[in-house]
Amino acid sequence: MAKSTMSRHLAVLKQMDIIKDEGKLTLTDHGKELAKRYEEESVLLQKWFGQYLPECSEQDKHDSAQNMVVALTPDFKAKMLEKIADMVQKNSMYDQIDSRGTLEFKDIVEYMVPGDYPVAFVIQKTEQSKDDSPFSMADRGFEHPAVLNVSQDGTGVLTLKPVTIERRNLMEKIFYSGKLMKLEYETKSDVFVPAEGEDGRYEIPADALQYTYHKEERQMIGSVKLKMYALLANKQLHVRTAALSILMHGFW
Known part of the structure; x- marks a missing residue:
């Protein structure tokens, strides 16, 4: 130069x-x-x-x-x-x-910005039934998507909003409708406790779920077992357990 x-x-x-x-x-x-x-x-x-x-x-x-x-x-x-x-x-x-295998919420929350995250979810049967579908009727009993709220203090809450399910009886040509009466989730102590919330919504602490991560799809999956109470068409109380899985993809 x-x-x-x-x-x-x-x-x-x-x-x-x-x-x-x-x-x-x-x-x-x-x-x-x-x-x-x-x-x-x-x-x-x-x-x-x-x-x-x-x-x-x-x-x-x-x-x-x-x-x-x-x-x-x-x-x-x-x-x-x-x-x-x-x-x-x-x-x-x-x-x-x-590399961590099964994860707890505290393992992943440090990577999340506080706020509301819409999450896809599916509810599957954990018990044998007469039909061939692996999905619980409760999968249609909640508004999709669910919302995962992450707070500034590092805690999280998964909110599910129940909706009315309508089902047609082809033999009697009438519609039956119903709504979930009560929802419980399984804790890490293997006991079921009520999921309580406001305005008819159900809230499940995010740390009640267990998480697993699939690097190839960059997909985080959180799972927890539920117990649901609802009235059948004959007015009898129906109690079933099912597995809830949330799919956390967009923000990973």
Whole structure:
């Protein structure tokens, strides 16, 4: 590089308050902050390259990251790095939880932002029945999806809203309708306790469920056993157990 070109570059850096000349060239406070930020951004990009381009050499990842942090416009870079940081964090999470087997809610809540998460769910029979369907009638007895609320203190609650089920008797050509009267969930102590909530909803503590993670699908599944009470068409109390599974996919 020609001396005149170098002088012009140094003059620009001085005007930007990045370097100062006090007998020797040194970074200003602003320059030090900028260098620190660039280094942090470069490290983040190198982690991202490592997760998605493992075949690239460390030198290639380093050089490419260094070029990107100085070449991109600040606004675009900020938006891009925000998404990349989320991807890097989640990929690290996937690797960590994939090796733990059965998980508790406390194992996964640290990776979740407080708020409401809509979750798909299915309720399946745990007892033999006359029909061939593996699904419990209760699967249609709740509004879909359920809602998993994660609080600031790291606790969670799964909320189910019951709905009226209608069923037609083809022989008598009439409709029967009914609604769940009571719901209980099985605790880690193997006892069933009432799921209580507000406005007719049922609430199950998130730590009552056991979780398993499938890395290939990036699918978290939480399960708990339920006991349900409802009146049959003949007005007799019907009590059945079933397995509730929630599917947590979109936010993993």
